[in-house]
Amino acid sequence: MDAILQVNQLTGGYSPRRPVLHNISFQVKAGEMVGLIGLNGAGKSTTIKHILGLMKPQIGEIKVDGATLEEETEQYRASFAYVPESPVLFDELTVEEHLRLTGMAYSVNDDQYGARAEELLEQFQMLPKRKAFASHLSKGMKQKVMIMNALLADPPLYIIDEPFLGLDPLGIRSLLDRLVEVKRKGAAILMSSHILSTVEAYCDRFIVMHHGQIAAQGTLDDVRQAAGTEMRGGSLEDAFYKLVTGGHR
Numbered sequence: 001m002d003a004i005l006q007v008n009q010l011t012g013g014y015s016p017r018r019p020v021l022h023n024i025s026f027q028v029k030a031g032e033m034v035g036l037i038g039l040n041g042a043g044k045s046t047t048i049k050h051i052l053g054l055m056k057p058q059i060g061e062i063k064v065d066g067a068t069l070e071e072e073t074e075q076y077r078a079s080f081a082y083v084p085e086s087p088v089l090f091d092e093l094t095v096e097e098h099l100r101l102t103g104m105a106y107s108v109n110d111d112q113y114g115a116r117a118e119e120l121l122e123q124f125q126m127l128p129k130r131k132a133f134a135s136h137l138s139k140g141m142k143q144k145v146m147i148m149n150a151l152l153a154d155p156p157l158y159i160i161d162e163p164f165l166g167l168d169p170l171g172i173r174s175l176l177d178r179l180v181e182v183k184r185k186g187a188a189i190l191m192s193s194h195i196l197s198t199v200e201a202y203c204d205r206f207i208v209m210h211h212g213q214i215a216a217q218g219t220l221d222d223v224r225q226a227a228g229t230e231m232r233g234g235s236l237e238d239a240f241y242k243l244v245t246g247g248h249r
């Protein structure tokens, strides 16, 4: 499988004198969903900001679909869609106008746009709100617009930060169903979440961050092994607790 996202020996943060991330390396391959987990302040969002290109690595390199931000800026930016933890929308645009804007930004052709937009509006129970302004939507509906935008773009890489906050159970199910589908078609997905049971159920591999470093990564077995042999058969949450507390709550 091809690595769609490559993070190589990334050291970075908000001040060159005090890096927050220390020598982070991981990959997300085509057709794979990887869960990024860690306590508050572990460095998940900072890692994501570096991947998005909002922050520059102090050391190391990030590639998306083979491109670096410095050398192939447009290709790099067009290769991923990002769903942030808090929705960011234009208040004066409608739901449909947001989708249309995303379609244009990601060069989705008219035929594809029509079919995808209708399907998404239906799947996320947003047909009655298609002409509503963003400012008139509920919190969960705003989150659904962000998710629909990402799915409409149909990029090689999805970066999804704590997507379940604010979504109702139907919305969560629709999102997870769609993620499984895009993954099957070859997309790479990096998803950060504190809902460890869902991460365990849906992700193929896991990255456990702790104090800006990777404490463990790999399959559930790999993470259990890093946590200690007595973790054999335990849940992701059991192994996670062990890794971040050393067994002491």
Ligand SMILES: Nc1ncnc2c1ncn2[C@@H]1O[C@H](COP(=O)(O)OP(=O)(O)OP(=O)(O)O)[C@@H](O)[C@H]1O
Residues within 6 Å of the ligand: 014, 020, 038, 039, 040, 041, 042, 043, 044, 045, 046, 047
């Ligand atoms: N804008 C900022 N300026 C300086 N330091 C920051 C800034 N944002 C985060 N940090 C620091 O970087 C470290 C990592 O924070 P980060 O936001 O990446 O954690 P996180 O794993 O995403 O946590 P959470 O689960 O709470 O979202 C923390 O020590 C935090 O205080």
